[in-house]
Amino acid sequence: MIVTRFAPSPTGYLHIGGLRTALFSYLYARANNGKFLLRIEDTDLKRNSVEAAKAIEEAFKWCSLDYDGEIVYQSSRFDLYKEYVQKLLDEGKAYKCYMSKAELDALRAEQEARKERPKYDNRYRDFTGTPPVGIEPVIRIKSPLDGTIEFSDGIKGDMKFEAKDILDDFIIARSDGTPTYNFTVVIDDALMGVTDIIRGDDHLSNTPKQIVLYNALGFKVPKFYHVAMINGSDGSKLSKRHGATDVMEYKKMGYLPQALLNFLVRLGWSHGDDEIFSMDDMKKLFNPNNIGKSASTFNQTKLDWLNAHYIKNLSTTEACAHLLEFGVDIVQHPKKELIVNQYKERAKTLAEMANGIATLINPLKIYDEKAYKKFINENSIALLAKFQEILTSNFVASEIEAKTMEFLEANEVKLKDLAQPLRVAITGTSVSPSIFEMIEILGSDEVKARISSLLQKGI
Ligand code: GLU
Numbered sequence: 001m002i003v004t005r006f007a008p009s010p011t012g013y014l015h016i017g018g019l020r021t022a023l024f025s026y027l028y029a030r031a032n033n034g035k036f037l038l039r040i041e042d043t044d045l046k047r048n049s050v051e052a053a054k055a056i057e058e059a060f061k062w063c064s065l066d067y068d069g070e071i072v073y074q075s076s077r078f079d080l081y082k083e084y085v086q087k088l089l090d091e092g093k094a095y096k097c098y099m100s101k102a103e104l105d106a107l108r109a110e111q112e113a114r115k116e117r118p119k120y121d122n123r124y125r126d127f128t129g130t131p132p133v134g135i136e137p138v139i140r141i142k143s144p145l146d147g148t149i150e151f152s153d154g155i156k157g158d159m160k161f162e163a164k165d166i167l168d169d170f171i172i173a174r175s176d177g178t179p180t181y182n183f184t185v186v187i188d189d190a191l192m193g194v195t196d197i198i199r200g201d202d203h204l205s206n207t208p209k210q211i212v213l214y215n216a217l218g219f220k221v222p223k224f225y226h227v228a229m230i231n232g233s234d235g236s237k238l239s240k241r242h243g244a245t246d247v248m249e250y251k252k253m254g255y256l257p258q259a260l261l262n263f264l265v266r267l268g269w270s271h272g273d274d275e276i277f278s279m280d281d282m283k284k285l286f287n288p289n290n291i292g293k294s295a296s297t298f299n300q301t302k303l304d305w306l307n308a309h310y311i312k313n314l315s316t317t318e319a320c321a322h323l324l325e326f327g328v329d330i331v332q333h334p335k336k337e338l339i340v341n342q343y344k345e346r347a348k349t350l351a352e353m354a355n356g357i358a359t360l361i362n363p364l365k366i367y368d369e370k371a372y373k374k375f376i377n378e379n380s381i382a383l384l385a386k387f388q389e390i391l392t393s394n395f396v397a398s399e400i401e402a403k404t405m406e407f408l409e410a411n412e413v414k415l416k417d418l419a420q421p422l423r424v425a426i427t428g429t430s431v432s433p434s435i436f437e438m439i440e441i442l443g444s445d446e447v448k449a450r451i452s453s454l455l456q457k458g459i
Helices: 016-031 049-062 078-090 099-115 180-192 200-215 247-253 257-265 280-285 300-312 314-323 335-344 352-363 369-375 378-390 397-411 415-427 435-442 444-457
Strands: 002-005 033-040 094-096 139-140 147-155 157-162 171-173 196-200 223-227
Touching: 002 016, 002 094, 002 196, 002 435, 016 196, 016 223, 016 247, 016 257, 016 280, 033 049, 049 094, 049 247, 078 094, 078 139, 078 171, 078 180, 078 200, 139 314, 147 200, 147 223, 171 180, 171 280, 180 200, 180 335, 196 200, 200 223, 257 300, 257 369, 280 314, 314 335, 314 352, 335 352, 335 435, 352 435, 369 415, 378 415, 397 415, 397 435, 415 435, 415 444, 435 444
Parallel strands: 002 033, 196 223
Antiparallel strands: 094 139, 139 171, 147 157
């Protein structure tokens, strides 16, 4: 059985790149009837892990990603890590290192002077003497002194690391007894039965160390997939400079979770030339072996395009529910279907859609100065005054259109000469959907009242 996991360190929010890693791991498990586990890597107790877990759960819920079993908190497993540190000590696979900070600094300075890579020199590896007084030892693993560490990465292919170049006897427990990241991650992945680890390639240099630990502990080494980073539009690593990195910010900006997930799955993964993937498609088609090697770019235009696509596909009921979140309540509106259909065609975000609708259905308070100046003049005022007269009762859009055409012909004016001033009168702006539909939505009395207000205001 495929068992994957998402193992964030608490930061207080779910990062958009983290969501991609989580999604890949989730999809691989779900595509194979496997398990997807969630672990909070909160060994640094200064951070609030409950808050962090809540933020992740909230984002998962919004995206409808579910995980199996209970959340595992590393902070509640210190005893377990201690047990395994002791086991390695007992088996002679790890040892206590009493090197003081001053000694370590001196060694580092010497190595730097010789232009060598700073590296612990294994001086306590075979130490049998009397430990120096007053120094709490760190615990180091006995790393292989030569040979290679090799593994086949599911994305990057065959990886080979020279032990002597990259490994020293690295620390698995600090002098205060707390275990290090590389140690806890191995213990947990092994004990949680994780078979496949999909994570950012910023962890690639940790992997040989983790393999050393798997081997020392006698655990089976899982399959690794190191996913290339997401870059911003300028080619540098995605950060707040490029836009929002908190997943829930995207909710606030009016993105639909399915659009965001569809967008993220394509950052690295592909299936032919397809761009649109429902969750069901993704679950069926996803395979980490199809993740590309190169870094991907966060393309805002593409995200907006996907969001517009998913907004267009919302049912009226779904759209009404989303609009409520943006403070627009048209649930009981007799023309809600027409409103939704008009606005969902042109909105890039739910926020944009809600704003447009609010501008139409709420009482008109302000006019856009530029639009007013451009379209309201003596002629257009006279035209609007006359146009009011054809709105004798509530019509549907097609009837309004027919009447308007007659009106235009009789007055020898073009549609645009009426439409823009009318938009200003109705919405205060010069951008809106078709005027015929807008008149149907508002009803003739309301449209006449809005025209009258503008006439009163004058030029
Ligand atoms: N906790 C690590 C991080 O947030 C991830 C560990 C892993 O995936 O192996 O970067």
